[in-house]
Amino acid sequence: MSSCFNGGIDISIFGESHGKAIGVVIDNLPAGEEIDLSKIADFMKRRAPKKDGTSTTRNEKDIPEIMSGIYEGKTTGTPLCAVIFNSDQHSGDYGNISHIARPAHADYTGFLRYNGANDIRGGGHFSGRLTAPLCFAGAVCGQILERRGITTGAHIERIKDVCDEKFSPVNVTAEQLNKVKNGFPMLSADAEEKMREVINSARMAQDSVGGVVECAAVGFPAGVGSPMFDGLENVISQLVFSIPAVKGIEFGNGFSCADIFGSENNDVFFIKDGKILTKTNNHGGILGGISSGMPIIFRVALKPTPSISRPQKSVDFKEMKETELIIKGRHDPCVVPRAVPCVEAAMNIALLSALIDAGKI
Amino acid sequence: MSSCFNGGIDISIFGESHGKAIGVVIDNLPAGEEIDLSKIADFMKRRAPKKDGTSTTRNEKDIPEIMSGIYEGKTTGTPLCAVIFNSDQHSGDYGNISHIARPAHADYTGFLRYNGANDIRGGGHFSGRLTAPLCFAGAVCGQILERRGITTGAHIERIKDVCDEKFSPVNVTAEQLNKVKNGFPMLSADAEEKMREVINSARMAQDSVGGVVECAAVGFPAGVGSPMFDGLENVISQLVFSIPAVKGIEFGNGFSCADIFGSENNDVFFIKDGKILTKTNNHGGILGGISSGMPIIFRVALKPTPSISRPQKSVDFKEMKETELIIKGRHDPCVVPRAVPCVEAAMNIALLSALIDAGKI
């Protein structure tokens, strides 16, 4: 319910942006799995604000402290809890907007949902900060997947009108997926420069931009997942939409499947080295909710950061009157670079969960 | 798990395409709700094969028989079970392809998932026929929503390169949503003719086409839904991906949110007649997983029907050899028209479930 995901593993995420701490409990992890905390830190760092102008200048250390579930460097099999204490809050920044709805934020809907009792400071439980525990969980799952030869990765496919190359749906490799984890998460160095420009010029204009993240997994065994409500697409989607700015998701060739004929869209099966593969991968590695053995590929649309510093018209939903709003505080001109590991984390959780459901781990 | 959805209401769908029956159990429906079975039949008819060349010529009566949960025309509050007996199967049609993977179908992945024990006739549990009980459940939920002033509807937004008009994100009305339930589910009569042509020419070419369905709800109260994993987007997505051909979903302006600046994407709140509204509706009626009171709008991509009658290359996954495949049987050249009520059904289930979770029903 709400902030719990229940599958082969259970995830319970808690915390408010300006409360004491945020964190996560992960239940039903396999026991005896070595967890490298420095690699977890690396994963978290990919989500942390960049020092290069593309994101907020807020200083989020986000060091997860393990409360339980890891003993002598390995998972115990009982619930793993990690807590990230909040330190660098500037609650004062938000003082004047507590009942003025920030457009495209959940201030107004959250007020209704919780009868005005929710902690509104910094977005509270709706804050993008809550993706930090999601990343932690995803990083833990990722290490367990990696040990079984499964590699996942994600990159920025597009920011506004600047596009990166795409992963090859058929030939994407673990190396490529790992490579984009270093530095700005892109395949093409040329496009990177242009993207940074787009983001920076949005920042200069007190505005923001959105984009698309592409995520892939290789090495995932065929035959895992289920039909109907518990397929890989269903579960990945359920998890991905927990990332605040997500507006859409598509698997394989996604919405462009409508552009072609069935005879073009149908991926031809063939046999190579005793393995069944498909020549193209429009299906994105999933058929009937179940993995086909081809790379799993999907794309996620993220809206422009709602918090922009230029004055905006809005309403005070407590006083029920129209007013002007100026959002202070430090905000990302574009959430896409920081969303990349979040999307990957959601996928990691979904894939590990499905493997456990299938009794493969 | 698998074919169960668990939320404010629980749905358990069962059946195989060529088995004795398919059906659904719906648990936790509110008690005492009048259910008009003739309106249910109307809903089911929208999913039934059309007699106009756009779909299979198979004769699916699909009359759901109520086993429990309705007494003297009203829901009892205890589980409602409806069974649709299968009658018009031509199992022989599928005899020769039982171990040859039909491209873009779940034959191969299902074989792996169930160690070859699943009922493969007509796609078994993976068949599009399983959307009939989904529609039944959606039709029941729809009547309960309607009684509370909530109207949902869907239309074909696009088939290949032929587009219908779109719902107005701000001004779509219950009347419009109900109107598209009659006849071919489109807003524009002009586009209808072109769409039929596209479908028919695909059929003549032994090919198939896909498209996009747009779905909307009006009258849904603000403040319903939850953050993180149980938001309206998460739940709608989880349900929509149970429809076999779905490849993607987007809410509000969806993937095109990446084309514009934050200052354009942010929907401005204002007050009209004592109600808080937004001037635009890029957010699709959902903020932070919670309804805003604006129309809820999303679009779903559906791939071209995988079953085409022209010869295709494939593999026999039991014999592990490449072979040619000719799919016999009667198939839809385009699933989109019949998918329209399925998408609407998924939304109805999600919305009723969220209202019950919120204690509003």
Added chain:
Amino acid sequence: MSSCFNGGIDISIFGESHGKAIGVVIDNLPAGEEIDLSKIADFMKRRAPKKDGTSTTRNEKDIPEIMSGIYEGKTTGTPLCAVIFNSDQHSGDYGNISHIARPAHADYTGFLRYNGANDIRGGGHFSGRLTAPLCFAGAVCGQILERRGITTGAHIERIKDVCDEKFSPVNVTAEQLNKVKNGFPMLSADAEEKMREVINSARMAQDSVGGVVECAAVGFPAGVGSPMFDGLENVISQLVFSIPAVKGIEFGNGFSCADIFGSENNDVFFIKDGKILTKTNNHGGILGGISSGMPIIFRVALKPTPSISRPQKSVDFKEMKETELIIKGRHDPCVVPRAVPCVEAAMNIALLSALIDAGKI
């Protein structure tokens, strides 16, 4: 929720006593398991009314019809639905009591719960008839367990003051567990005669009696189950309390654990033939929610049948006035004999579910 159990397998039970049908959907069963329908019928027969005066003379055929999930005699792995059509209802028998609360029945509480909309005929969804689909599900699970060397069984330990022998907590065997499945489910032939007398004299006195069922499993592997909320005791209890007349459950030495000292209650571990065993089995085969490899043993208390034919004082909860009640219809003077397979069924579901959760099946 309500009539759904969600674990390693999912069970959704539907139906009302005098509606069209009752039944069950079982999801996530392992694929390819042979199911012997004649053995299922044998299991169901143990629950059917006896022709010997100990139960109702109502003629319940209770032949489950398989709708899905079994193909060529084996589980498909996709949801198994079985429907039992109701045939021998005498709804008229219940006409005069529809708003007079039958004592110890759920008429009044059900009326409140469902705002008077539930189907009250014959108890509706609260009827003991709903244990028929439970038995079906338990019979299916039992065959899958049996194939893995796990045998379960149950007998009447006590009816009023007449006691059967008990299973040996340490030495109970599969043979014993199977033997009590034939005829009156008791170990001691001597006690059987006395029990029948107790039941018959209750019947003659227009009264009823209750009792205790003892249930055991042997061959269940050690190390299966989980701490906290998902232990074997938790899950068995959750399932057993779905049987209408159950008032209590105890594992191992149960309530009598309070009679002895820790030094007596602690079961001493020892090694025999390379296996770890305990000398006594006060713990009932479960420690920390997890199986120890010793026989799993528990007992369940069942109240006297509430429906007795002598006049009773009660209230009409609609008219809100006190009145007298005469229950017509045919009722069991003692539900305990027929409850025996129901308790066993609940255990079978719990054990199979735990094995699947543990990835052992």
Added chain:
Amino acid sequence: MSSCFNGGIDISIFGESHGKAIGVVIDNLPAGEEIDLSKIADFMKRRAPKKDGTSTTRNEKDIPEIMSGIYEGKTTGTPLCAVIFNSDQHSGDYGNISHIARPAHADYTGFLRYNGANDIRGGGHFSGRLTAPLCFAGAVCGQILERRGITTGAHIERIKDVCDEKFSPVNVTAEQLNKVKNGFPMLSADAEEKMREVINSARMAQDSVGGVVECAAVGFPAGVGSPMFDGLENVISQLVFSIPAVKGIEFGNGFSCADIFGSENNDVFFIKDGKILTKTNNHGGILGGISSGMPIIFRVALKPTPSISRPQKSVDFKEMKETELIIKGRHDPCVVPRAVPCVEAAMNIALLSALIDAGKI
């Protein structure tokens, strides 16, 4: 799964006895509920070791630190996380027994379940310490219930052969339920002295004793709960069996229902002051899984503390050899007094969960 309870509210408990911390996340609490932390502390104190010789001399401060979900003294409606940092561990005490199975403990079964990777120090996640976060959750729920006129309470009904008075099933009052929360949780001052003697003499004999806790709720509205798997008995049982030493549970007259005839067991309905009541309360306030408006009453059996300091025979399950075991450390000679608030906590969680499920909160 495992350490998650999912109902109207979701509970996720984490931690190991000698790890960094234990704690709980509670999701879906109603928003805006005032939470008095000093009353929470009072509740926790009832579970803390007594200074009177009846429990361990270990110094457990057990002060829960709120990480999220409470803002300005009220619930925010988003997940409430409380962490209790472990401080007074004497891990060394356990050094020599890490692979010798302590009888009646989960050392051996936990080792099998987690392939030897679980944190075995002090029982790890199986420790009675994990009832501290359960009590925290129960204390929070209790305040929300109290505000709605619902009072719960529990007392020691029996320790070995010394019995307290029982709650009157019909006339138990909120005052009585609150009174037993102060001091030793008993109704009869006479019996208290004898009970302390039984416990102390067990302690002197390096032995331990068990007992029975009786728990009741008054003011709970009629008509809440559900049939089959989600009834009040099912949910209370599922929660109560999370308390390590519990061996059995019975509702109303429980196992003794088998001693009497149906005509005696059936509770007669009557009307008083416009309310429907029953003259007796053998049903324990629950019929068909749904509350009847009468006091809810159940009893729970707790085994003698397994940890006794006299030498015991056991096996080293890693070396697979028989050996002698001497348990060092400080242990309760009787867990029953400290289990009283734990049982009450489990009930509070179940009742609040059912009210939320019913849309009453």
